[in-house]
Amino acid sequence: MAENEKPTPDDIRVLDARSLRGLAHPLRMRLLDALREYGPATASQLADRLGESSGATSYHLRQLARYGFVVEDPERGKGRERWWKSAQRGIRMGVNELLHNADPSVRGAMSTMLYELATTHGEEMSTWLGTWREWPEEWRRAWDISDWSTRLTPELAAEMRDKVYEVIQSYREKEVGQDVENSARFRVHLHAFPRDDD
Structure with missing residues (x-):
């Protein structure tokens, strides 16, 4: 672990080269996102949600299980019906390490x-x-789409990113249950990158 790197919670999967290859498929990523967002489901239910065939969703769920991203949910289902759930709350990627890996298939x-x-x-x-x-109306006042530009060094950019992560994590710790009135899943996307002056 790097000197400034914080430990990863048990419910966050850290990707390595092998697990990355198991997840880096558009349908597998969508299946895992759907299970995390909406909870346990069968291959047929996921096929309906994602507009795919149940054969495709079934195959890719088995691949996700092979790499440890999903597990069967034994508390649900009857007979041969298989229910799946996400094995972890989220994933974390060492983007730079994986993008600069010696193996071109990992970089791809x-x-x-x-x-x-x-x-x-x-x-x-x-x-x-x-x-x-x-x-x-309350939700229409709570959303945002913004962008900013500022001149920073790589160190300052990383510091800002880490502070934003801390703020987001502080709200994940305040997360409310589905039964809380007027609550909704709230998505936050962070895109931060340097741009050429030209």
Whole structure:
């Protein structure tokens, strides 16, 4: 662990080269996101939600299980019906290590994963923009889409990123249950990167 790196909670999976290869597929990423967002489900339920065939979702769920991202939920289901749930609350990637890995297949898997994440973020924002009028007034005042530019060194940029993470984590610790009136899952996307002056 690096000197400035904080320990990872038990419910956060740290990706290595092997597990990255197991996850870096668009449908697998969507399946895992759906299980984390909406809770346990069968391959057929996930197929309906994602507009895929149940054969495809079933195959990719088994692959996710092979790499330890999902597990069967034995408390649900009857007979041959298999229910799946996420094995962890989230994942963490050593982006720089994986993007600079000596193995080109690891670098390719990391690129696939990053582009898929960026696509998902764009789709989620587009969905919000298309549906925000359907939400109560309190939620229409609580959302944000902003961008800022400031001139920083890499060290200052990393410091700012870490402080933003701390703020977000402090609110994850205050998370409320589904039964709390007027609560909703609240998505936060962070995109931070340098730009050329030209």
